Structure formats: structure tokens, C-alpha cells
Amino acid sequence: MLGLGTSTATADTSAALPISSYRDIAVDAAHQRVFLSDPFGGSVLVTDYTGQVVKQISGAAGAWGMALSDDSRTLYVALRDAGAIAAIDTATLQETARYDTGTGAGAYAGPTSLALAGGKIWFGYSLDTWRGALGSLDLSGAQPVVTRDQGLDTFRGSPRLAATPQDPDTLVAAESDGNYATVAVYDVSNGRADTQARRTDPGPDGCQSLQDLALTPDGRQVVIACAAAHYHQALRTTDLADDGIYSTSWSPNSVAIAPDGTIAAGVYGPSWSDVQLFPQGTSTSYADWDFPEPSEYDNTTLVTAGLAWTPDAGRIFAVTETSGSSSLTLRVLDHPRVDTTVTVQAPASSPRNQNLTLTGKLVAPVGFGTGSTVDIWRIDDPLAGEGTMIGSANVAADGTFSYTDRPKAKGNVQYTVQYYGDARHAYAYGSVTVNITSD
Incomplete structure (x- = not known):
């Protein structure tokens, strides 16, 4: 889960x-x-x-x-x-x-x-x-x-x-x-x-x-x-x-x-x-x-x-x-752990077995140091809630990140990005759903 x-x-x-x-x-x-x-x-x-x-x-x-x-x-x-x-x-x-x-x-x-x-x-x-x-x-x-x-x-x-x-x-x-x-x-x-x-x-x-x-x-x-x-x-x-x-x-x-x-x-x-x-x-x-x-x-x-x-x-x-x-x-x-938000963007639809790029940004009152990362989870069946971690992405100093996936399953796929926080930033996550169509 x-x-x-x-x-x-x-x-x-x-x-x-x-x-x-x-x-x-x-x-x-x-x-x-x-x-x-x-x-x-x-x-x-x-x-x-x-x-x-x-x-x-x-x-x-x-x-x-x-x-x-x-x-x-x-x-x-x-x-x-x-x-x-x-x-x-x-x-x-x-x-x-x-x-x-x-x-x-x-x-x-x-x-x-x-x-x-x-x-x-x-x-x-x-x-x-x-x-x-x-x-x-x-x-x-x-x-x-x-x-x-x-x-x-x-x-x-x-x-x-x-x-x-x-x-x-x-x-x-x-x-x-x-x-x-x-x-x-x-x-x-x-x-x-x-x-x-x-x-x-x-x-x-x-x-x-x-x-x-x-x-x-x-x-x-x-x-x-x-x-x-x-x-x-x-x-x-x-x-x-x-x-x-x-x-x-x-x-x-x-x-x-x-x-x-x-x-x-x-x-x-x-x-x-x-x-x-x-x-x-x-x-x-x-x-x-x-x-x-x-x-x-x-x-x-x-x-x-x-x-x-x-x-x-x-x-x-x-x-x-x-x-x-x-x-x-x-x-x-x-230093207080400040509130952090994650925004994630992706195309509304994308063909399966093709590269799909997610982009996003962490937003907080203070910047993000070198070495910050986010984990990317993919849920092929959002109704079931089962997810698989498919990789991680590096976070730039301005909070931006990107990740490319190659989904195989058709239908709605949910991508969730998790940021686990650090001494200065609180945990945060964000999601986006993409409709994966036929090849």
C-alpha cells in the first residue's frame, strides 16, 4: 500500500x-x-x-x-x-x-x-x-x-x-x-x-x-x-x-x-x-x-x-x-518544519508503451538543498489503491523535478509524488491521473 x-x-x-x-x-x-x-x-x-x-x-x-x-x-x-x-x-x-x-x-x-x-x-x-x-x-x-x-x-x-x-x-x-x-x-x-x-x-x-x-x-x-x-x-x-x-x-x-x-x-x-x-x-x-x-x-x-x-x-x-x-x-x-506542497503535471492522456513525462514542483517558504529527492508511485488501478514505487527524481534548488515513465496498462493511471521532508520541510505529496490509451 x-x-x-x-x-x-x-x-x-x-x-x-x-x-x-x-x-x-x-x-x-x-x-x-x-x-x-x-x-x-x-x-x-x-x-x-x-x-x-x-x-x-x-x-x-x-x-x-x-x-x-x-x-x-x-x-x-x-x-x-x-x-x-x-x-x-x-x-x-x-x-x-x-x-x-x-x-x-x-x-x-x-x-x-x-x-x-x-x-x-x-x-x-x-x-x-x-x-x-x-x-x-x-x-x-x-x-x-x-x-x-x-x-x-x-x-x-x-x-x-x-x-x-x-x-x-x-x-x-x-x-x-x-x-x-x-x-x-x-x-x-x-x-x-x-x-x-x-x-x-x-x-x-x-x-x-x-x-x-x-x-x-x-x-x-x-x-x-x-x-x-x-x-x-x-x-x-x-x-x-x-x-x-x-x-x-x-x-x-x-x-x-x-x-x-x-x-x-x-x-x-x-x-x-x-x-x-x-x-x-x-x-x-x-x-x-x-x-x-x-x-x-x-x-x-x-x-x-x-x-x-x-x-x-x-x-x-x-x-x-x-x-x-x-x-x-x-x-x-x-528550524521549524515548514509546510510544503507538491504540484504534479502530466498530459491528460498518453499512449501505452510510450514515454510519459511527469513534471512538478515543491513549494515552501525556504529553499531545497542539494540531494533532495521525491519518490514516484504508480497506481494502475486507482480504485484498488494498490501502488508501486517506480523510481525517484532529483529536486532542483527551485523545487522543480521531472520523471519519465513508460506505462504498459491501459486505462486511468494515477501517479503520486512523495516528498518525505527534512529538518526544514514537512512531508508532502501530490497526484495526477493520466488516461493511458492504446498504442
């Missing part, structure tokens, strides 16, 4: 963290670990995917921004209070190298943000209390090479950085000093930061106090979270023109984008929706989380830049804090 299957839901989990300060998060899929920087505690905290502590790496003065190498073997950490970048082996969780950035150390000197682009490690740092700049660390030669003083006269504070492996020569930087933010896009393919676009106070309502930014995987959009805005804003990287919004609420403070383009947008303060999920280019969310309040007088809020995806987009990590205390919590948000 043809089975229809069921779907199950998974519960979110949380774990208290033994740190009282936070600035950045990185996810290592190869070792199933989460790294959190603890600047005022001078450490990098390592947990597993459930939030349980694996190790607390000490000796990391002013650990601020982080970047994971493409092969997941090395975690780079900006040490603001040491004026350096540390390299940590993700297998042994030991520091293997430390590179002096030559910026000086401290609140208005050392590096605070990292990104990998153009084959280098880029860092944002402060020149003094009123100016910020970009620097790069090149580890490709026999000796490390540091280049500073790039992006001068653009930022009024140490800029935040964003990059994406799919567009490795694009670097985006934005200041976050509490005033009107300036966002800049650079081409770093020649080893220097060549300005491609620059804009101050971007967005339909401007951008004061930029809290976070992220690049879409294709590098075409940068999404910014500005505390004074009523939504997350998207800018086109070619010219930083307005390119849509993601409807959240007052005081956006975090954004993270999955490899398939799904956007997780977070806000600060009491809200019906602390974190919302959006398909890229769609202003309406399809899922959200409202963090529980511990009491009538205390609030649970998302910290600035407190979101990160697993590379398979199956879950989101969120760092929260409770008002009236210095306690931090790592929340593991399992």
Missing part, C-alpha cells in the same frame, strides 16, 4: 553560560561546536550544539570578533586588549599562533571585527576616539604581512565587517559608533580595499546605531540591523541603494543569514517576536520565537549580534540575557 508518512517537531533547548560578557559567535560544523567571545573575561567559550561547555580558552585579552577558516581548522580571534589576532586550532582547542596587528591595544586601538575575504584576514580597528580603519593580515607567504590604514576617513569608530565564501572578493564594513552609520563595500581581489560604494545613514528611515550586518550568500545584498529603525534593511551591494526591508519591530540588533539565503532577524527588548525568519527578498516572516520571560519584572532579551546559523541551516543559536543580572544563555532554536 502507498504510505503517506508523518512529520515530527523538535523542541528548542537552552543552557546557561559561565560568562558575563559577549561580542561574537562562530559555528564549527566539522566539530559540532559553538565559539563565543568573552571580551571582559578574556576568554573564548566553546560549547557543543546543545550549549554544554566543552572548554573555556583563557588568555584571550579583549576577545572580540571571530572568523572561522573555510576548512574549519582554525578560529581567528580579534584580541582588542592585546592588539593582536589569535589563531586557535579547532580540533585541539589550543592557541597555535598570535599575530601583532601593530594597531596598539585597548578600547580605541586594537582589532574588534574579523572577516575572511580575498585570501586575507581583514580586521576593523580604531585609530583614536573618533576614527576607525581597516587592516589585513596575509598568511599566504613565509612570513605574516599586516597592512593597516585602509578605508581611512570613512568610519568614526572601529567598523564591523561582513563577507561570504561564495563571493570571496567582496568585503562590507559599517561603523557602529552610535551615530549615523556609514556602510562601505570594497573589492579586495587585488589585496587592497578598493571602495566600490559608500553610503551614510542608509535606508528609508536612516540608520542610527548600527548593531549588526550580514551578507547574503550571493553577495548581492547586505542586511543591516539599526537600533533606531523599525525593521531590518537590505541594501544592494553594487551601489548600496535600498533593496527591501524585513518587517521586524523597533530596535533591531542582530542578523544572521543561512547558506541558502534564509534570514534570521532579531530585535532587542520586549517583543512578541524576538527572532523571525524570512526567505531572502520576502518582507513577511514565516516563523518566529518569543523568548520566555523569567518573571513579571524581568525580561529576556537577545544580545547584540547574538545570532548564528549552523551551516546546514537546521538550527539557529541565539545568545540572550536576563534583565537585572549578568547571566547569559545560549538558546538552540530548531
